[in-house]
Amino acid sequence: MAGDLQKRRIPEATVARLPVYLRILLELAESKTATISSERLAELAGVNAAKVRKDLSYLGSYGTRGVGYDVEYLLFQMSRELGLNHDWPVVIAGIGNLGSALANYGGFTERGFPVAALVDADTTKVGRSLGDLEIRHVDELPQLVDELGIAIGVIATPAHVAQGVADKMAEAGIHSVLNFAPAVITVPDGVSLRKVDLAVELQILSFYQQHRHEQTV
Amino acid sequence: MAGDLQKRRIPEATVARLPVYLRILLELAESKTATISSERLAELAGVNAAKVRKDLSYLGSYGTRGVGYDVEYLLFQMSRELGLNHDWPVVIAGIGNLGSALANYGGFTERGFPVAALVDADTTKVGRSLGDLEIRHVDELPQLVDELGIAIGVIATPAHVAQGVADKMAEAGIHSVLNFAPAVITVPDGVSLRKVDLAVELQILSFYQQHRHEQTV
DNA sequence: GCGACTTTGTGAATGTGTGAACGAACTCAC
DNA sequence: GTGAGTTCGTTCACACATTCACAAAGTCGC
Incomplete structure (x- = not known):
């Protein structure tokens, strides 16, 4: 009885896969596919079918045994769960090489993150100006967040100022931060933080490259 | 006796953290810090101290009880393990917005990935030309890989051609692929694949933003 | 050289994620 | 409506990852 309200806490690993399913479902919907089995979806997502079923079961029992999942319905439910039934305006901090590229990259707006x-x-x-936006000073963050309803902050600054920018973002009321700067930063409780570190990714690849021979002796 | 050779297989989760430690150690070395404790390193890396010790123990027993880790020595051992004692030349496929930014982004070369x-x-x-490089046709990949000793391929193409490029890279003898295209791609056995999907990261943040209220009732 | 203190390295306990297996629920042909 | 076939949802066992807790091994002052 006590655990009834909190019935489903979705595991982190599942949350990270939902967007992948979502993208595949969007493509399926585009190609007029009405239903999809967990097996086929697993294949397209590059994962195990049991995992797909378990992941989707966290959203609710939206499948039909003997048939599969209704693409449109699943899309609707998943979008709702991911909070994608409305746009999430984004602010990019640090308009250097990477920041400019991110700003020009249309993929964000297209997926609901203008x-x-x-x-x-x-x-x-x-x-x-860059595109149709004027670059503003970082100290104007609070007003910008307030006026434009900004929810997500993207940090594309040099490493040594990343923490400072993160602090300003948190202070301005931003609750989600995506950090591209090659630095470990911390955010207050209640603020979500994810990082993308290109050099780290390459170094991980380098490790496996280095150990490829030793491994398969 | 049989398990002696394969003494230490480093867990994936640990491999993903090593580059973070490495960067911190580099900064410490720069500031002339001679030794570092697991506790302090943990703080700088934003993780638990026990985790740091266990992670580092996979590299060998390079710490000194009562003292900590010698920064220079640990740096050397870690670089060796990560395969960073020499450069790994990189090819970028897809010179659009993102590809250009990546090509111009100095951070790669600086960290040993020219x-x-x-x-x-x-x-x-x-x-x-872009910087001091001329854009070549993707069909020249085999020669380029061969002549320049390229080990790592970065895919920055539109999603619908990403798989094709990955296939060509694998065929050309590339064993490590970093995929920025918003698509699930597969590579042959023996090829490492990592992905960076910006929209996925934002959608994950969106999920937690959406559930922030429900969570902390 | 001894005792107080620090910090590593690891064994054991706990928590999280994965994948196989299988009953339940559905469709379809006849 | 019955039986064969399909596919979901969930349970269970296991693998992987994290954290705690503590003995082992060092330093340092005197």
Whole structure:
């Protein structure tokens, strides 16, 4: 009885896979596929079929035994669960090489994450335009967050200022941060943080490359 | 006796953290810090101290009880384990927005992953220069890999051609692939694959943002 | 050289994630 | 409506990862 309200806490590993399923379902919907089995979906997602069924079961019992999952319905439920039934405006901090590329990269807006603001600490950059956005000073974050309803902050600054920017974002009321800077940063409780570190990814690959021979002796 | 050779197989989770420790150690070395305790290193890496010790123990017993780890020595051992005692030339496939940014982003070369070649399938792009590299046609991959000793391929193409590029890379003898395209791709046995999907990261953040209220009732 | 203190390295306990297996629930042909 | 076939949802056992707790092994002051 006590555990009734909190019935389903979705495991982190599952949460990380849901967006992959979602993208596949979108493609299936586009190609007019009405239903999909866990087996086929698993194949497309590159995972085990049992895992797909378990993952989807956290969302509810949306499948039909003997048939599979209704693509449209599953899409609807999954979008709802992922919070994708509305847009989440994003601010990008640090308009250097990477920041500019991210700002120009259409993929964000397309998937419901419109780039609503750009900020930088460099006053020579402030005022310039990129696409149809003007670069603002990082100290204007609070107003920008407030006015534009910004929920997510993307950090594309040099490593040594990343923590400072994260602090400002948290202070401005941003609860989700995606960090591209090659630095470990911390955020207050209640703020979600994810990181993408390109060099780290390459180094992981390097490790396995290095050990490829030793491994399969 | 049989398990002697294969004494230490480093867990995946540990491998993913080693590059983070490495970066911190580099910073410590730069600031002339001679030794570091697992506790302090844990703090800097944002993890648990016991985890640090266990992770480092997979590399060997390089710490000194009562003292900590010698920064320089640990750096040396870790670099060796990660295969970072020499450069790993990289080819970037797909010179669009993201590909260009990656090519210009100095961070790769700086960390031992020089961008040695750029390829694209678009013949109007082939022949153009970016930085000091000329864009080559993707069909030249085998020669480029061979001549330049390329070990790692980075896919920054549109999703619908990513699998094809991955196939060509594997065929050309590349054993490590980093995929930025928003698509699930597969590679042959013996080839390592990692992915970075920006939209997926944002959607994961969106999930937790969506559930933030429900969670902490 | 001894005792107080520090810090590593690892065994054991706990928590999280995965995959096989199987009953339950559905479709379809006849 | 019955039987054969399909596919989901869930249980169970196991593998992997994390954290605690503590003996072992060092330092340092005197």
